[in-house]
Amino acid sequence: MKKVITSTTNEEIKLIRKLQLKKYRDESGLFFAEGIRPVLEAAEQQASIRKIIYCPEILNSEAAKSFIELNQERDFTLIEVDEKVFLSIASKEGPQGIAAVISQKWFPLNEILKEYDGIWVGLDSVQDPGNLGSILRTLDAIGGKGVILLDQTTDAYHPTAVRASMGAVFSQKLIKIKKEEFILWKKTIKIPCFGTDCNNGIDYQKIKYPDKLILLMGSEQKGLDADLAANCDDLIHIPMRGNMDSLNLANATSIILYEVYNQHRQSKQQVMK
């Protein structure tokens, strides 16, 4: 189905704008993704796209145009809008003329048990959606499986998180759960859990990381919650020699994820020899 909208006060456009708010994302189970790469990645990863909104005056990507052309008959709605309508729903930074409304997808905790290997990241009380998005991006880069959002952690479907993830929000599995439930579940399973502790942990390079693991990261201000830390198999830290006593959360997570990935790819190279 295809329609054309040229009014910024159209009811459908108003609802799309409301997806900037967590309250309305939670109520509707939908989110808003903007830009050529995220929209094409959503289609590639078979995300449940409900609407594609595009603006011919802005869109100049051949790949995106042929995607729209080829999907005229699909089960989502194609909405063609003029420039003023597109700019009323788009973020300020270089709008590319294509966006989508997509159904959120959440997995149960037991999804983690399904495969014999896989790297998961658990985030406790992380506030910055840009950090969450770039962690998803690094996790995708190393072939990780997904993210567990504990308690008050920011929304993975926040527009900033979606944008910063560069499409990884579609390839990585998302789980949302209360800390207490996670701890109860952790006691029943055998998957190694590594938590970060700036003061007491072992040097993160001294661990031999298994093929399947959960890496738990706390907020920069408070560190990892004590109950979560108590349920980790090992506590690790990243050594520092300057004035700093902590790193940006996404940078710290990326540094550890790459240590895990480097160990795994080196051990694969040794097997091949």
Added chain:
Amino acid sequence: MKKVITSTTNEEIKLIRKLQLKKYRDESGLFFAEGIRPVLEAAEQQASIRKIIYCPEILNSEAAKSFIELNQERDFTLIEVDEKVFLSIASKEGPQGIAAVISQKWFPLNEILKEYDGIWVGLDSVQDPGNLGSILRTLDAIGGKGVILLDQTTDAYHPTAVRASMGAVFSQKLIKIKKEEFILWKKTIKIPCFGTDCNNGIDYQKIKYPDKLILLMGSEQKGLDADLAANCDDLIHIPMRGNMDSLNLANATSIILYEVYNQHRQSKQQVMK
């Protein structure tokens, strides 16, 4: 000198607010740093503090209070303000009741030649001040020396960069230079330069990093400029196995900086054995 200001339209307060703008930062050679940690770190690192602005109704850090008490006689101006004035100059995220106006400090390129070792990061066309700030923070953590800002790279004294650096903007040396000048200078010196190239570089772990080096990073969108890449001693890349073809710039820089740091601390441990 101490004064009390209770009007948001006071001329001095208006000038402080204008430091949010690059134009006025460039003209005045000043910048604005906010929060307990950045202000105390500025004092610790002997930055040239011109004004300290504090709000007794908001400030509840004993360390910051005694810093103000001890510095009544110093050569900067102490400005006590009420809550509405402080909030008119502060960022929205949890103001802590203390801020400073500080002179910018820039080093010439030859500062890099001064010591026999040291890790420097050169940033070409980097747009996001939050990324720049968190790169400074990681660089401080590994004991790096400073950052070279090439051409259109965002301002290290942008309020977001200052905040994200968590004080590292004071410990790390800052150099600002045109790309062409940097390339001419590079041809005359022997310091190894490593550039990132997603497509052609060597695996970043296959390099043995020397004690003194410059790591050149381009923007996420365009990669490293071709002229800069042509003047690097080696081009490196970070391997990936997921859908992603690039990482967030600050995450990528942090991953490489930690590889350099890990190699250096391991070789020191071997010498000690």
